[in-house]
Amino acid sequence: MWGLKFLRFLWCILAFLLFVIVVVAWGVEYVPGFLKAPWGNKLGGVGNLFGLLALYTAVIMTVIGVRLPLVERAFGLDRLIRFHTALGPLVLLFAIIHVIFRTLSFSASIGEKWSWDFLFQFFPYSWAISENALVAARWGLLVILLSVTAAKVARLSRGFIPFRIWKPLHSMIYYGIFTAFGHSLILASDVKRFPLLVPWAGLALVWGGCCVYRLNYLLQRSRNFRWFLEGVDYETHDVHTCRFIRPEGQGSFARRRPGQFMIIRMKSRLWGWSDPHPFTISCPPGSDSLCCTVKGVxxxxxxxxxxxPGTVFLCEGPYGIFTPDFEREKNLVFIAGGIGITPFLSMMRYVRDNSIPVSVTLIWGNRAKKDIVAYSELSRFVKSSDRFRVVHVLSEQKITDKMREETAEDGFFWEQGLVTGSVLKKYVNPDNASFYVCGPAPMQKMVMREIRQVFKVPPGKIRRELFVFY
Structure with missing residues (x-):
């Protein structure tokens, strides 16, 4: 865990230092003569600053988006995706401010209040390189606008717009960023000399390296992440577990940790591969196959x-940092809602298989007893070791005396209603407890509030898994 925190801190420091280099280099170039410069030059200088900030933000967004293993390992893919989506509008905002100030600067240089041609000329008057670079940059800005808008609309639609429709539009942002670099190199004389050449070249090298990595990843993806369906086990009336095998070996999944997830695509005759879907790996590390326990919704x-069996799938991963540090955390409290049990099944199986000396309390909310996955296995957990405790909380089915009698030998505790503060206080030992929460977003919000109120635990000490995928 400390290694992950250090790695996360290191990436944040590197990103901040790159930002400082960009701003300082701009300051060295423009600040000394800024006050005495004509208004046109002042506006142009400010515009160039926002142009550099747009490039910087676009590069950071690309570093996050290409899923570099060292970056993903530090932050987790789910968190990176949320950050990635937040940076898109910021790139667009900086680019628009850059365009506005550069248009004002150009207009001032020719004695006009506003030169519309400078902003809306999308076809060159000649074949001059500078003319074409400016036109390409205008098209690039439109592409960035389209790319960011497509991603935002798709996210707001909550899956209504298919991935295969909006994702190609979103991927066009690479063209927009490429034209931005080319436009600045051809037209901006300041980035061709020290000191602005230093951050510009650094940003270009990082962005180019990310593009090469991503292209190589996509070219080898079908070979490195091709898995086959071994079988489907039916857990409950609406939950099933899929088992995948790979004859060549587990590849990157050989080093997976309990609680991580993978991204699955099914082979499609029409589209090549289906849309990506994230699923937690429910089997523990060390198992011969990959498993995901899925609710058919x-x-x-x-x-x-x-x-x-034999159906071809693309299984990418492993991703995520929703996994305990078993050497430091000895009192684990898992709180699940519905199918949010899957990462905890992996963790508990890992604890059992490796005889890890930790205490595990699982509090699991379901609608009814029939919705409980791995019922018999969980019963064996609690009966085989006093290190496991399982509390089932049913929100819709009434817990009768007859039910308690029938399940008396299963080793479970039963509660009626929701996972509230009273339930937590009754079953959780708060001493050095590490809280992990997984389930629907409303349930997580309520449970985290209850944990903070009952045990006075700060939000940063509560780990939660919240899938926010493309």
């Missing part, structure tokens, strides 16, 4: 239930 999840 969406079309893709329901399709998995009926797939035949």
């Amino acid at each position: 969406g079309s893709f999840s329901k399709k998995l239930r009926t797939c035949r």
